[in-house]
Amino acid sequence: MHVPDGFINAPVSVAAGAVAATAVAVSLRGARRELDERTAPLAGLVAAFIFAVQMLNFPVAAGTSGHLLGGALAAILVGPYTGVLCVSVVLLMQGILFADGGLTALGVNITNMAVVTVVVAYAVFRGLLRLLPAGRRSVTAAAFAGALLSVPGAAVMFTLFYALGGTTDVPIGKVFTAMTGVHVLIGIGEAVITAATVGAVIAVRPDLVHGARGLAVPLKLRVDGRLVDAPAAPAAPVPAAARSTRPLWISGLVTALVLAGFVSYYASSSPDGLEKVAADQGIDAKAREHAAADSPLADYSVKDVSDARLSGGLAGIIGVGGTVLVGTGVFWAVRRRRADDLTAVATAAPSAH
Incomplete structure (x- = not known):
């Protein structure tokens, strides 16, 4: 759903840019509460994984494909504020390096694909968790529903932008009608990918899934035909290997590199939902060439590398590497900054007397 230059006029694009900039600023502040020494590097990995999976277009209808947007996945894994930042980093990398998504439409794309998807998905996710019994299956089911609805939500927002500009x-x-229809189908793919990924991470490190925190169910024992809470077990020291996020980080990075560098070659070549709707309805009549069309990595291929498989694979690997570096740095x-704030508060506390 990357909106190119020329679909939306300048005034609305500028307004969308202001909305996106405000959302990013709020998210930078909110992410301080979500990130710690374990989750900060994982957030960079989530951004790289989203970049990789977005290269895997899957067919959804005759002549149409879809790809992960990623807002639901990021919000559930690392938190909603950090999730907005993850997808924003991906969109920035795609727009600047790979000529994917117009630079003048960056605000539109961040609002659609980062802000709206995160808000819709996380609201649905949290709402369902209040209704469902606590447990890992409920987290996975709620992640599926949130992701499913986030994609048509973004399609509705694009429609609003189009109505205005x-x-x-x-x-x-x-x-x-065209946008919501096709993106409901794409939402099914989004939901499957999101639920599968969240389920896989919960299976190995539930403590690292933001959306699963505080959902531990107390052990029950049947005594005289009644279920009662089991006595709390004494806390055992956690081995350093269990606390480390390195194994998960390495396996996640390798997975992203394989997906972007090799599996992406077999992705559907059909236009995605927005491209198909734009071509069928004439929305793209005034589309402009991307400012970075001459980039060495434009269209996810390496310039002057003639072999298509090698060119696309190298571009994908470069994209994953660049995204994980930029994302982790952010x-x-x-x-x-959070650590500095806490230090400042601790230092200032004695002077309050």
């Missing part, structure tokens, strides 16, 4: 005269009713900076 579309550069062509396509009736808004046609845009709404999140460590946010984490450090």
Whole structure:
């Protein structure tokens, strides 16, 4: 759903940029409460994983494909504020290096694909967790539902942007019907990927899943035909190996590199939902060439590498590496700012007397 330059006029693009900048600023502040020394590097990994999986377009209808947006996945794994930042980092890397998503439309894309998807997905996720019995299966089911609804939510937001500032005269009713229809189908793929990934991480490190915190169910014992809470077991020291996030980080990075560097070659070549709707309805009549169209990595290929498989694979590996570096740098900076704030509060506390 990367919106190119020229779909939305300048005034609305500027307004969307202001909304996106405000959301990012709020998220930078909110992420200080979500990130710690373990989750900061994992947030960079989540951004890289989203970048990799977005290269894997899957078919959803005749001549149409879809790909992960990632807002639901990021919000549930590392928190909603950090989730907005994760997807924003991905969109920035894609727009600057790979000419994917217009630079003048960056605000539109961040609002659609980062802010709206996170808000919708996390609201649905948290709402369902209040209704479902506590447990890992409920977390996975709620993640599925949140991801499913987040994609048509983003499609509705694009429709609103088009209604306010579309550069062509396509009736808004046609845009709404076409966008929501195809993105409901794409939402199913989003939900499957999100639920599978969240379930896999919960299986090995539930303590690292932001959306699963505080959901431990007390052990029950049957005594005289009644279920009672089991006595709390004495706390046992946690081995250093169990506390370390390195194994998960390494396995996640290797998975992202394999997906972007090798599996992406077999992704669907059909246009994604927005591209298909734009071509069918004439929304792309005034689309402009991307400012970075001559980038050495434009269109996810390495310039002057003639072999398509090698070119695309190298571009994917470079993208994953660049995203994990930039993302980890951003999140460590946010984490450090939190540590500085806590230090300042602790230092100032004695002077309050």
